[in-house]
Amino acid sequence: MKPFFAGSIWFAASVCLWGCAARNVVPVQMAQPGDEGLDCSALAHELAANEESAARFLHQDKKVEQANTARNVGSVIPGLGLLLVLSTDLSNEEQIKARALVDRDERLRFLVKRKQCTQ
Amino acid sequence: MKQGVKDMILNSKPSNSTMRNGARLAVIAVAAMQLAACATAAKPEAMIATPTASAQPFPQGLQHAMCVRTVTGGQKTNALWVSKVDDQSFQTALTASLGGAGLVAQGSACSFPVDVNLLGLSQPIAGFDMTVTSHVNYKVYDPAGQPLVLATIDAPYTADFSAAFVATERLRLANEGSIRTNITQFMDKLRQAEIKGSAPAVAAAGGN
Numbered sequence: 001m002k003p004f005f006a007g008s009i010w011f012a013a014s015v016c017l018w019g020c021a022a023r024n025v026v027p028v029q030m031a032q033p034g035d036e037g038l039d040c041s042a043l044a045h046e047l048a049a050n051e052e053s054a055a056r057f058l059h060q061d062k063k064v065e066q067a068n069t070a071r072n073v074g075s076v077i078p079g080l081g082l083l084l085v086l087s088t089d090l091s092n093e094e095q096i097k098a099r100a101l102v103d104r105d106e107r108l109r110f111l112v113k114r115k116q117c118t119q
Numbered sequence: 120m121k122q123g124v125k126d127m128i129l130n131s132k133p134s135n136s137t138m139r140n141g142a143r144l145a146v147i148a149v150a151a152m153q154l155a156a157c158a159t160a161a162k163p164e165a166m167i168a169t170p171t172a173s174a175q176p177f178p179q180g181l182q183h184a185m186c187v188r189t190v191t192g193g194q195k196t197n198a199l200w201v202s203k204v205d206d207q208s209f210q211t212a213l214t215a216s217l218g219g220a221g222l223v224a225q226g227s228a229c230s231f232p233v234d235v236n237l238l239g240l241s242q243p244i245a246g247f248d249m250t251v252t253s254h255v256n257y258k259v260y261d262p263a264g265q266p267l268v269l270a271t272i273d274a275p276y277t278a279d280f281s282a283a284f285v286a287t288e289r290l291r292l293a294n295e296g297s298i299r300t301n302i303t304q305f306m307d308k309l310r311q312a313e314i315k316g317s318a319p320a321v322a323a324a325g326g327n
Binding site for chain 1: 240271
């Protein structure tokens with residue numbers, strides 16, 4: 001057990017020194033080139049797809065939050081705790097993508113209204 | 120481990136195992152210092168974008184005509200966890216940045232309200248060089264309520280080891296730098312805004 005703890009501490013320290021970079025997150029742009037040219041059908045299609053994706057991301061975000069909480073609770077375990085803390089995901093990828101899609105939909109709804117689309 | 124420390128203190132010539140234990144202790148101490156210490160929230164004054172003298176001027180219509188109406192999506196900092204940016208701090212920093220450029224409307228007359236959605240901060244959990252990327256949506260409306268600028272800005276900023284020894288401090292500096300860069304990029308977008316005609320000012324729904 002002792003070598004395991006020592007090893008895990010060494011590993012954690014190494015990770016600390018090398019750095020735990022956050023994932024590169026690319027949210028959807030609120031306004032995009034070509035938006036004005038979208039017809040009612042294209043707008044409705046994109047709105048539906050975005051809503052589905054946003055719901056999926058929000059669901060995934062909750063799972064990440066729960067996993068992070070579990071890792072925090074596990075941080076009290078000697079040796080292993082440090083590893084658990086270092087594996088925490090602070091990239092907020094799912095939250096960022098979900099919120100960006102909600103704002104994108106706001107923009108699309110504005111266009112739907114302006115183009116007087118029936119649905 | 121305790122024996123190793125004792126040896127280090129008592130013996131003038133440490134043995135190999137003592138040296139190893141000492142090195143281990145040092146690494147653990149450094150790791151602990153990187154992870155420990157209370158997290159503090161980002162400071163508004165450190166997130167203010169300062170205009171450069173050589174920068175392109177802002178459109179005339181935006182001069183003394185803007186206000187920050189709403190800011191959403193920010194998070195309060197939990198001292199036991201990591202540094203975050205809250206709505207109020209961001210609003211203060213953005214208003215001060217716009218004010219520094221002469222864009223903030225006086226009183227309640229605001230022709231071009233700005234709504235901000237802080238999508239989130241992508242942060243590292245540890246590391247020598249900490250890079251934080253802020254993702255922010257800015258919505259600027261004209262007096263008729265039509266969107267004038269809709270910008271999604273992603274701004275990375277790296278705080279290196281020389282910026283602060285303690286990791287929580289370094290992360291806060293990276294947060295502040297990232298938001299400052301984000302606001303600077305937003306102001307660059309404002310410089311390129313095309314305002315059609317001039318319209319009477321309308322009262323702002325929110326404060327600045």
